[in-house]
Amino acid sequence: MTTDTAPAPTTEATPLDRLKACLARIDADEGRIRAFTAIAREEALRAAEASSARWAAGAPLSPVDGMIVVAKDIVETHDMPTGEGSPIWTGRHTGRDAAAIMALRAAGAVILGKVTTTEFAATEPFHETTNPHDPARTPGGSSSGSGAAVAAGFAEVALGSQVVGSTLRPASYCGVVGYKPSVGGLNRCGTFDHFSQSCMGVFATTLAGAWATARAISSRAGGDPGHVGVTGPDTLPPAQAPARLGVLLPEGWDKVGPEARAAFQAALDALSAAGCTILTPDTDAALAAFTTSIAVALPLSKRINTREGAWPAADYATRHADQMSETIRDRALWAVPARQDSYAEDIAQRAAIRAEHERLMGDFDALITLAATGPAPVGLSWTGDPSMNVPASLLGAPALSLPLLQAEGLPLGLQLIGTRDADAGLFALAGWVETALRG
């Protein structure tokens, strides 16, 4: 195993130094950010001390040994409660670690705390987490605390999830790297996330950190049962120039403002100048046809998710309706007979669009678009527009939000969407894009 490109050793600071820096930021700023639901301060200090000793002895357990990690509050931890962003479950201890947490602890990572999620990782904010770049703005969601904690310097990595836009949108709004793997790529066992197109997502300060974290999980705990999980080297694959990128303009692109459009176009121009061929729906017929097919991504995803969310919503509604948002209560209405036919049609349509995407990716190294329609909107009651994120979610394809753009002086993510189960290739390509745009 080579560890020379691993995130931890690239800094002079020991894991214990880094944890103390995170704790100092938390003590200074958590009152404003409100990212945490629980902090395991003593346990984290002990883990960071042990990790520091391993590095000092030249015997780290993995490239992420000592990485300071927080987890979305749908991910179970044996030492902290898992509240799911719902008053029904606030404070509940499940007494076990999720597969990903188990794997990260085995790899030496420091599990510092649990961070906020919207109600059941859907659309309604339960906590009032703020964006580290502007406390009047949302950090995005549903992985609100994950994006905010990494952006605020409270942690180096955060686990989240994405079934529509819950990882890449907050990553874009908060100005950090966001990674949604291929569907099934990271083991979700022990998380309250059972949706068929949902994935565990990773937030990190660097591309290398996101990749090493994903591999620390998948090499130990694999993917979802029945899936091999993300494969590749344990540290960031070497940068690789793409030959052809396809510009994806998802349904909802009309909401993208002029500054964001200009930032995106400037990025495309720079990548073109660096030697990459950029094709658009205007210049490629297959890309144009795919753009039309994927335009249904949001309503199709919502129908699938609502059906799959009938449980547990319908069960909870029988005893806890007054503690549920209208959005979640509405899912209970789907728990009725005669919905199998429409669900069968919906998942067949999703499979057909995935097959079209697979064929398209014979012609392109990746698709490129924005990770959000613009910077984080003002207000904490809405986590923002998911239009740019839902295509990759529906496709089950790997996607990255890279914190390379700005609009209105705020972060805006550049999104790359790869080929399903070829996540390492997407990271290699992203490394080249980062260098091309940052110089």
Added chain:
Amino acid sequence: MTTDTAPAPTTEATPLDRLKACLARIDADEGRIRAFTAIAREEALRAAEASSARWAAGAPLSPVDGMIVVAKDIVETHDMPTGEGSPIWTGRHTGRDAAAIMALRAAGAVILGKVTTTEFAATEPFHETTNPHDPARTPGGSSSGSGAAVAAGFAEVALGSQVVGSTLRPASYCGVVGYKPSVGGLNRCGTFDHFSQSCMGVFATTLAGAWATARAISSRAGGDPGHVGVTGPDTLPPAQAPARLGVLLPEGWDKVGPEARAAFQAALDALSAAGCTILTPDTDAALAAFTTSIAVALPLSKRINTREGAWPAADYATRHADQMSETIRDRALWAVPARQDSYAEDIAQRAAIRAEHERLMGDFDALITLAATGPAPVGLSWTGDPSMNVPASLLGAPALSLPLLQAEGLPLGLQLIGTRDADAGLFALAGWVETALRG
């Protein structure tokens, strides 16, 4: 909806009468059988009263309105604890109903209690449940209480699960109908069962009861996320004669004793006399080739399950090793790097065998074999040999154990294995087989 073939209305007794009969049997025999981990007596009486009123008014909610149901203790119930057959979790309340329980309650079923499972639905008995036909013998497992409760008249239907042989083997040993659906066929959300080839199973006194229960679940809660779930009529499909049945002689057939072989051969002769063509590996080359391919089912399934069972075993082992059997602790050893390659090979081999089975089923209406190597063995520390059950589990194909045979004066199940996602066809065929053999 036609209800004239539904189980409930075929008896004169009301649901309340039927529940009281079950409770009387429990009061008389549970001390010997030890099938239950919890009984919700008052809740069940209330539900049965309400159901009786609906039938009296001519307005049942479904064909299973009033069905007396118990559930394996890996299936969550909001009103009873879910112990998973482990001292670690005994008495734990999760506060919610599994998707299948939610669906059955919505269909009017009476959820009477929770019944025993081996430790984490694997191989080690935790409770000392006995076989209703002979208290010195195992009821089979891992769904030990499910098979025993239905055989003892404690309930009309029981939910179980099967990843290797945990539904069909206890059904065979206990002399009741056992049904393992196509993989993904019944929604497992809210059960402690995350294995990729595992299914929720159904035990019932009748074929009609097993089918109506499965459809009450799948029509409301669907299948596992991403799967449509079992489809077909809400009540038992009309019997349909098969043209061709293929005799499957799984690896381990050499353990089948002379009485069991004779009973099986007599059944084949009777089906042949009734007009069905019976082919064997000696008379059909494709069947012979498939028999060779499927011979690896048990070691291949064990490798897949051990890998997928690394979580939560490895997590529990860090804090509860002294409360875990050696079998489960061994799974923790798999939570190490470099296992992804072998898992990838294993699930690819499984997929190849499934594809061969699908091609084979172009030639056969179903495969036929025994549901166990013989009657229930003596002793409570071993739940019996799964050799006859693991082929259908590996295939993800629907399978039924029909209580039509005997050996040593004890029950022995005749097993039918159908085509994946064609469960209704298997039940139609099974209806014909029942009539042909019972006369």
